[in-house]
Amino acid sequence: MATAVKMDEDTKSKLEELQAEIKLKTGKKVTQQDILARLVESAIDSRAEFIDSFREGTTSLDADELERFNGGMISSGVETTEADIDDILYG
Template structure:
């Protein structure tokens, strides 16, 4: 089953450039549908990175940042439960 996908002129132009480069470098004529299918498969293989590319700003801490955060925490020796937290927050 084939479905039409709308894209702006810039995206269409880049897709055509990619199609031409593939033909030039491989000697194979590939359809734009085949290119889009391959791009989707590549995105699925690195799904987390692909999804994160749509986020605004930085989304996660590096290992160094996590370590620095954990080094800044201390144990007070006092056990705190949910009721204690509710008392502090809501009086």
């Protein structure tokens, strides 16, 4: 049983482009329903990343930002254990 999915013209156009490219590169004719089903399965496989794509703003640092962040870190010379952290946080 098929159910209609509403989408704007731009999205519909991109779906049609994808459909045509699949046909051109694989020689296989696939339906838009097949494409959407495969996209949903792909999103399920990387669920956390897919969900994060709907968050506002940047969710992670790129390599340069991470290097700059870590470059600002210094060692105090004091080794801290998990017990030390627990004691500080929980008293």
